[in-house]
Amino acid sequence: MPNLKDLKNRIASVKSTRKITKAMQMVAAAKLRRAQEAAEDSRPYTKRFNAVMAGLAASVGGSDSAPKLLRGTGSDQVQLLVVLTAERGLCGGFNANIAKLARQKAQELKAAGKTVKILTVGKKGRDALRRDLGDDFVGHVDLSEVKRIGYADAQGVAKDILTRFDAGEFDVATLFFAEFVNVVTQVPTAQQIIPASYEGGVVEEASAVYDYEPSEEAILADLLPRGVSTQIFSALLENGASEQGARMSAMDNATRNAGEMIDKLTIEFNRSRQAVITNELIEIISGAEAL
Amino acid sequence: MADTMQFDLVSPERSLASLQVNAVQIPGAEGDMTAMPMHAPTITTLRPGVLRVESSQGTSEFVVTGGFAEISAEALSVLAEKAIPMDEMTRAHLDELIEEARQTYKTAKEDDQPHGLVEDAAKLLADMEALGTHMSL
Numbered sequence: 001m002p003n004l005k006d007l008k009n010r011i012a013s014v015k016s017t018r019k020i021t022k023a024m025q026m027v028a029a030a031k032l033r034r035a036q037e038a039a040e041d042s043r044p045y046t047k048r049f050n051a052v053m054a055g056l057a058a059s060v061g062g063s064d065s066a067p068k069l070l071r072g073t074g075s076d077q078v079q080l081l082v083v084l085t086a087e088r089g090l091c092g093g094f095n096a097n098i099a100k101l102a103r104q105k106a107q108e109l110k111a112a113g114k115t116v117k118i119l120t121v122g123k124k125g126r127d128a129l130r131r132d133l134g135d136d137f138v139g140h141v142d143l144s145e146v147k148r149i150g151y152a153d154a155q156g157v158a159k160d161i162l163t164r165f166d167a168g169e170f171d172v173a174t175l176f177f178a179e180f181v182n183v184v185t186q187v188p189t190a191q192q193i194i195p196a197s198y199e200g201g202v203v204e205e206a207s208a209v210y211d212y213e214p215s216e217e218a219i220l221a222d223l224l225p226r227g228v229s230t231q232i233f234s235a236l237l238e239n240g241a242s243e244q245g246a247r248m249s250a251m252d253n254a255t256r257n258a259g260e261m262i263d264k265l266t267i268e269f270n271r272s273r274q275a276v277i278t279n280e281l282i283e284i285i286s287g288a289e290a291l
Numbered sequence: 292m293a294d295t296m297q298f299d300l301v302s303p304e305r306s307l308a309s310l311q312v313n314a315v316q317i318p319g320a321e322g323d324m325t326a327m328p329m330h331a332p333t334i335t336t337l338r339p340g341v342l343r344v345e346s347s348q349g350t351s352e353f354v355v356t357g358g359f360a361e362i363s364a365e366a367l368s369v370l371a372e373k374a375i376p377m378d379e380m381t382r383a384h385l386d387e388l389i390e391e392a393r394q395t396y397k398t399a400k401e402d403d404q405p406h407g408l409v410e411d412a413a414k415l416l417a418d419m420e421a422l423g424t425h426m427s428l
Contacts, residue, residue: 038304041304041305041306042303042304042305044299044301044306045301045302045303045306045370046303048299048301048361048368048370049370052334052359052361052370056334150304151302151303151304151372151373154303210332210333210334210361211331211332211333211334212333212334212335213319213320213321213333213334213335213336214320214321214335214336218336219334219335219336219359222336222359223336223359226357226358226372229303230303233303
């Protein structure tokens with residue numbers, strides 16, 4: 001049986017752990033609200049952008065003159081996996097889930113004889129994938145200094161990817177991130193960004209009658225790189241919201257577990273204290289009887 | 292004929308304006324144009340410049356850099372990469388933008404990049420500087 005002093009220390013330490021997890025939960029809740037707002041603010045832009053791109057892609061996409069970003073390189077031999085994760089841990093299965101999806105995909109591609117290259121955004125994803133796929137890393141984008149994800153950050157990532165694409169380093173790029181459903185549910189998602197696919201968007205019939213200034217092709221060439229930035233930006237925002245949501249529920253669980261542990265330890269502490277008292281009494285009584 | 296149309300100005304980070312307007316002057320890539328209700332459907336890319344919005348509540352101005360505008364008979368959406376309301380715009384802000392453009396130009400020139408990127412960057416820089424004089428800052 002552990003002695004009383006140890007138990008007391010243990011209870012004190014679990015109590016301070018609970019305080020920390022509670023505080024983290026509240027911080028995550030506040031950050032989640034902000035992240036959700038940011039994600040919602042970006043939605044009108046993304047929606048309109050995709051609608052216009054869908055129209056443009058539908059009218060130009062079929063021709064041979066279509067930009068490579070839309071048409072692809074005609075091969076899918078070299079695959080770039082862009083893995084977006086958090087910079088920090090303590091957010092439940094958030095990072096692990098994204099890494100798992102990316103790892104699965106990488107193994108599938110390798111089994112099919114493709115070459116896999118990995119670009120990580122966020123420290124945790126890099127750490128999680130380093131052991132299995134460390135040899136396939138081609139780069140890492142560090143966002144640990146960034147407090148609030150801005151469009152400029154997404155542009156930085158997009159520029160990195162586009163430079164590699166222009167240099168012919170890969171044929172297909174896929175984004176891995178967690179889609180925010182609600183506080184307890186975040187779905188790890190893979191989204192292909194190069195070659196761009198806008199077929200999902202609703203193509204309005206009116207799109208064919210637009211005048212384009214400059215030409216359709218020039219606009220498309222101008223907008224496709226922006227499209228990559230936009231998709232990365234919205235993925236980063238989704239990821240941000242998911243991370244905070246995951247952290248919030250993870251910390252909520254941790255706080256609850258700590259509470260349960262404190263209750264258990266307190267009962268044990270009281271029991272052993274009573275045992276000590278009983279022992280002392282027995283000693284006194286048997287001492288008195290012996291006289 | 293309707294005398295107003297729906298105008299939306301959105302940037303990736305936030306939605307800046309959504310209102311009924313009479314006319315909007317757009318800094319198009321191939322020259323300024325003013326869109327009024329019943330305009331022919333047009334899509335144009337933007338150069339850095341000033342977007343002037345005329346509505347029944349008066350005129351408001353926004354500084355936009357890059358992006359595109361989608362004009363139809365009864366609506367106009369401007370999707371700008373960066374959009375800043377004129378009254379929030381300061382000299383320091385502009386200097387930052389110009390500095391950014393200058394950097395892009397410099398790296399583009401040094402790397403000797405293809406597809407006229409150098410000219411694009413040079414044009415961007417010139418546009419930014421013209422923007423400064425335009426705003427009389």
